[in-house]
Amino acid sequence: MSQMTERRPVTPVAGRRMLIGRGESVASVLSAIEDGSAVRVVFIHGIAGIGKSTLLAACLDEARASHTVITLDGRSVEPTETGFVDALGRAIGLPGADLERLLAQLADRAPVVIAVDTFENLRLIDSWLRRTVVPGLPPEVRLVVAGREPPVAVWLSAPGLEGGIRAVALGPLPENAAAELLVVTAIISSPLHYPRGPIHRQSTSERNPRLTRDYTSVIRLL
Numbered sequence: 001m002s003q004m005t006e007r008r009p010v011t012p013v014a015g016r017r018m019l020i021g022r023g024e025s026v027a028s029v030l031s032a033i034e035d036g037s038a039v040r041v042v043f044i045h046g047i048a049g050i051g052k053s054t055l056l057a058a059c060l061d062e063a064r065a066s067h068t069v070i071t072l073d074g075r076s077v078e079p080t081e082t083g084f085v086d087a088l089g090r091a092i093g094l095p096g097a098d099l100e101r102l103l104a105q106l107a108d109r110a111p112v113v114i115a116v117d118t119f120e121n122l123r124l125i126d127s128w129l130r131r132t133v134v135p136g137l138p139p140e141v142r143l144v145v146a147g148r149e150p151p152v153a154v155w156l157s158a159p160g161l162e163g164g165i166r167a168v169a170l171g172p173l174p175e176n177a178a179a180e181l182l183v184v185t186a187i188i189s190s191p192l193h194y195p196r197g198p199i200h201r202q203s204t205s206e207r208n209p210r211l212t213r214d215y216t217s218v219i220r221l222l
């Protein structure tokens, strides 16, 4: 077992980053990047505000204990092959290097996690990533992406990637976690005092963490 497994918190709530109700998803991502896992690419996906970036950041906080972590964000990467290679080169500290050199550098720094947030912005290079970049990744280099769309089906049947793809779908927070979020954002002292009625009647949209937090900000202004 790797060091990371021993350090993994059961409930990753405490610490710098507030992360409520996502213990299973954290475990799924971290187990995929452990040594020995056959997974090469992890797709964290879900609708806007559901908590993808928050989950990704929390997983990377854990992974840093044992991995080199390289982060990219689709909002600042030109969605072309050259744009991606340039962005990766800058992130690694080798601006202008070609893909081959970057892959060799990644092998030297392994184990490595390359994290790409806002991955939906890079859909134009999805097939190039699948056909060229991922097959060329050194063995202990994992790609973890977070975006609004699930992986397109061909990722799951791509030659050489069988069993190498893990999709981690994020849905609404579980009801108890949504209640906890309302409590910790301090608009209610107990889930029973939720101003919109019993907490278990919260609609699915109200269990979207961004909407919950926006709602609590507005309530505080009233």
Ligand SMILES: Nc1ncnc2c1ncn2[C@@H]1O[C@H](COP(=O)(O)OP(=O)(O)OP(=O)(O)O)[C@@H](O)[C@H]1O
Pocket (backbone or CB within 6 Å): 018, 019, 020, 021, 022, 046, 047, 048, 049, 050, 051, 052, 053, 054, 055, 118, 148, 181, 209, 210, 213
């Ligand atoms: N599990 C959680 N516990 C507490 N707060 C959370 C949780 N998940 C998300 N949040 C909060 O909800 C808000 C939205 O989360 P986040 O930015 O991660 O969503 P996203 O899925 O990445 O959205 P987008 O698709 O727009 O990038 C943030 O303020 C974040 O702190």
Ligand SMILES: [Mg+2]
Pocket (backbone or CB within 6 Å): 052, 053, 054, 117, 118
């Ligand atoms: Mg995000």
